[in-house]
Amino acid sequence: MSYIDMKVFNELKEMSGGDFINELIDAFLEDAPTMITNMHSALQSGNVELFRRNAHSIKSNANIFGAQGLAAQAKELEALGREGNLNVGNRLEELEATYTAVAGALRELRV
Amino acid sequence: MTAPKEPGRLLIADDNKVNRILLARAVEQLGHQISTVDNGLQALDALRGGNFDLMLLDIEMPEMDGYQVLETCVQDPNLRNIPIIMTTSLDELDSVVKCIELGAEDYLTKPVNPVLLRARVNACLEKKRLRDEQRKLFRTFATPQVAEQLLRDGFSLGGNYAIASIMFADIRSFTTFSEKHEPGEIIELLNEYFALMFDAITAHNGTVNLIQGDGLMAIFGAPVYHENHREQAVRAALEMIDLVEAFSAQRISEQKDPVRIGIGIATGKVVAGYTGTRHRASYTCVGDTVNLAARIEAHTKVAGCSILIDNYTRDGLPGTIGLDDLGEVLFKGKEQPIPIYSVTAG
Numbered sequence: 222m223s224y225i226d227m228k229v230f231n232e233l234k235e236m237s238g239g240d241f242i243n244e245l246i247d248a249f250l251e252d253a254p255t256m257i258t259n260m261h262s263a264l265q266s267g268n269v270e271l272f273r274r275n276a277h278s279i280k281s282n283a284n285i286f287g288a289q290g291l292a293a294q295a296k297e298l299e300a301l302g303r304e305g306n307l308n309v310g311n312r313l314e315e316l317e318a319t320y321t322a323v324a325g326a327l328r329e330l331r332v
Numbered sequence: 333m334t335a336p337k338e339p340g341r342l343l344i345a346d347d348n349k350v351n352r353i354l355l356a357r358a359v360e361q362l363g364h365q366i367s368t369v370d371n372g373l374q375a376l377d378a379l380r381g382g383n384f385d386l387m388l389l390d391i392e393m394p395e396m397d398g399y400q401v402l403e404t405c406v407q408d409p410n411l412r413n414i415p416i417i418m419t420t421s422l423d424e425l426d427s428v429v430k431c432i433e434l435g436a437e438d439y440l441t442k443p444v445n446p447v448l449l450r451a452r453v454n455a456c457l458e459k460k461r462l463r464d465e466q467r468k469l470f471r472t473f474a475t476p477q478v479a480e481q482l483l484r485d486g487f488s489l490g491g492n493y494a495i496a497s498i499m500f501a502d503i504r505s506f507t508t509f510s511e512k513h514e515p516g517e518i519i520e521l522l523n524e525y526f527a528l529m530f531d532a533i534t535a536h537n538g539t540v541n542l543i544q545g546d547g548l549m550a551i552f553g554a555p556v557y558h559e560n561h562r563e564q565a566v567r568a569a570l571e572m573i574d575l576v577e578a579f580s581a582q583r584i585s586e587q588k589d590p591v592r593i594g595i596g597i598a599t600g601k602v603v604a605g606y607t608g609t610r611h612r613a614s615y616t617c618v619g620d621t622v623n624l625a626a627r628i629e630a631h632t633k634v635a636g637c638s639i640l641i642d643n644y645t646r647d648g649l650p651g652t653i654g655l656d657d658l659g660e661v662l663f664k665g666k667e668q669p670i671p672i673y674s675v676t677a678g
Contacts, residue, residue: 236446237357248349277392281421282350285443296423 224323229287230330246327249282253324257317260298264307273302279316288323291316340385340457344368345375345401346419347393351442355388355419362450364457372396376404379411386456387416388440391427399434406435413463415456419444491605494554497565497597497645498622499538500629501529501572502547504592512589522546525591528575536568537561541616549625551617554604562599562648569595569639570678592638596629598622599644627663628672639675646673653678 234242256275263272280295294316301309342359346352347370356366367382369375373395379387387405391398398418405411415437420428428439437459438452503509503525510518526543533540533550537558542549552568553561572595580590600621628640635658646655654677660669 233354233443237354238361241357245350245354248353252349274392274394277421278348281348281442284421285350285354 224288224290224319224326225330226287226289229289233285233287234332240332243331245285246331249286250324250327253279253282253320257313257320260313264309264313267307269302269305269307272307273299276302279320283323286323286327288319288327291319291323294319338457338461340364340453340460341383342366342453343375343378343382343384343387345370345372345387345393345398346390347371348390351390351419355444358444358446358449359388359453361446362453364453372398372401375401376411379405379414384414385460386453387414388419388453389416389436391418391420391424391431398431402431402434402436413460413467415460417452417456491603492554494557494602494604494617495561495600496551496553496602496604496617496621497561497599497648498602498617498625499533499550499552499565499569499595499597500547500626501550501569501593501595502545502629504594504633506546509589521591524579525576528579529572532571532575533568535571536564538565538568539615549622551602551604551615554602554617555615560648562597562645563650563653565597565599566639566641566645566649566653566675567678569597569675573638594629594632594637595639596625596627596632597639597641597645598625598628599642599648600624623665624663624670627665628670631661631663631672635672635674637674641673641675643671643673646671 233245237245256279259275260272263269263275276295276299280292280299283289283292283295294312298309298312298316301307301312342364344352344355344359344366346355346368349370352368352370356368359366367378367384369378370393372393375387375389376396378384389398389401393401402416402418405414405416416435418428418431418436418439419442420431420439422441428436431439437456440449440452509521513521525546526548529548530540536552537556538550538552539555540548540550550565550568552558552565558564572593576591576593580592584590598621600619602617602619602621604615604617606615624642628642632638632640637656637658640658641655649655653675656674656676658672658674661672662669
C-alpha cells in the first residue's frame with residue numbers, strides 16, 4: 222500500500238528545488254507528533270477547537286506531501302471537530318498508525 | 333523563473349511550519365523579500381514595524397486568527413494600504429468569501445500552485461504600486477484624510493452642496509517681480525513659496541485645489557467636513573503670513589526681494605465635487621462664496637491688510653482671534669454690501 226502519491230511528491234520536490242524537500246520533511250516529522258499529542262489531549266479535555274485545529278494542520282501538511290490517505294483521515298476528524306462531535310471512536314489511533322507509516326516513507330524519500 | 337521588475341517585501345503569516353517554509357521558499361524563488369511570523373499578533377506587530385508591500389495570511393491561527401488580523405488591518409489607516417492575500421485550504425472556500433468581503437485582496441489555496449502564486453503576488457504588488465503612486469499624487473494636492481477618502485470611495489460623480497470656507501491667496505506685485513528676475517529664479521521662488529503655503533494649509537485640514545501663477549485656492553470643511561473649518565481657515569492664513577515673513581527675512585539676508593501676500597476668506601454654501609475626466613480630475617468648489625473669496629482677496633490690496641474675511645467666517649471664530657471691523661464693502665457683481673474684517677492676530 223502506497224502512503225505517498227509520488228506524482229504530488231515529485232512536483233513538490235521539483236518546485237521547491239535542491240534539497241529543500243529535506244527541510245520540509247524534517248519540519249513535518251518534527252511538528253506532526255505534537256499535533257497528534259494535541260489531539261489526544263483535546264479529546265481528554267473536551268477542547269473541540271484545539272482538536273479541530275490540529276486535525277486541520279495535519280490534513281493541510283499531508284496534502285502538501287501527497288499523503289492522501291492521512292489527509293482524508295485528518296479531514297474526517299476535522300469535520301467531526303467542526304460539528305463539535307468528539308465521539309471519534311478509534312479514528313485517532315488509526316490516523317496515528319497511518320502517520321507512522323507516512324513518516325517512515327518520507328524518511329526514505331529524503332535525498 | 334525571471335525576477336520581477338521590482339522585488340516586493342512580503343510578510344507570511346502561518347502557524348504551520350511546513351506551510352510557512354514552503355510558502356516562503358516559493359515567494360523567495362519569485363525574487364521577493366520575505367519575513368515570516370507564526371501567529372496573528374506577531375503579524376500585526378511586524379506590519380506596524382516594517383514596510384511591507386503585501387501579506388500572505390493564513391486563516392487558521394492561534395492567538396489571533398486571520399479574520400481578526402484582516403479586520404484590524406482594514407480598520408487601521410496605517411495598515412489599510414497593505415494588500416492581503418488569504419492562504420487557505422480548498423475546503424475553506426466559504427471562509428474565503430467572508431475574507432474577500434472583509435477586504436482581502438485575493439486568495440490562494442494550499443498547497444499553493446506556483447504559477448497562481450506568481451500571478452496573484454505580482455498582480456497585488458502592481459496594484460499596490462499604482463495605489464501608492466496615486467496616493468502620493470493626491471497628497472500633493474490634498475490632506476492625507478482627503479487622499480484616503482478619495483482612494484476609499486473613489487470620485488463620486490455628481491456634486492454636493494457643502495458649507496465650506498474658501499481661501500484665495502496671492503503674492504503682491506508678482507508681475508513686477510517676474511519682470512525683474514530670471515525665469516529660474518522665479519520658478520524657484522514659487523516652488524519654495526508654495527511648499528510653505530501647502531504645509532500651513534494641510535496642517536489645518538485645508539485642501540489646496542487650484543494653483544494658478546502665483547495664486548492659490550484652498551477649501552476648508554470639504555470634502556471632509558470639520559465643524560471648525562472657519563477657524564481652521566483663519567489659523568492657516570495666520571500661519572501662512574508668519575511663514576512668508578520668515579521666508580522674506582531669509583530672502584532679505586540673501587539680498588533678495590521680500591515677498592508679501594494677501595489672503596481672502598469667505599464662508600458659505602458651495603457646490604463641491606470632482607470635475608474633470610477619469611484620467612485627470614480635481615476636487616473643486618464653485619458658487620458665490622468662491623467668487624466672494626476671490627474678491628475679498630483682491631480687496632486686501634485696496635485695504636492694505638494681509639488677511640480679510642467676511643462676516644460668515646467671523647461668526648465661527650473664537651474671541652481670541654484679533655479682528656478689525658472694516659465696515660461694509662460692495663463688491664463687483666454683488667447686490668448687497670458685505671461686512672469685512674481684517675484679521676490682526678491669532
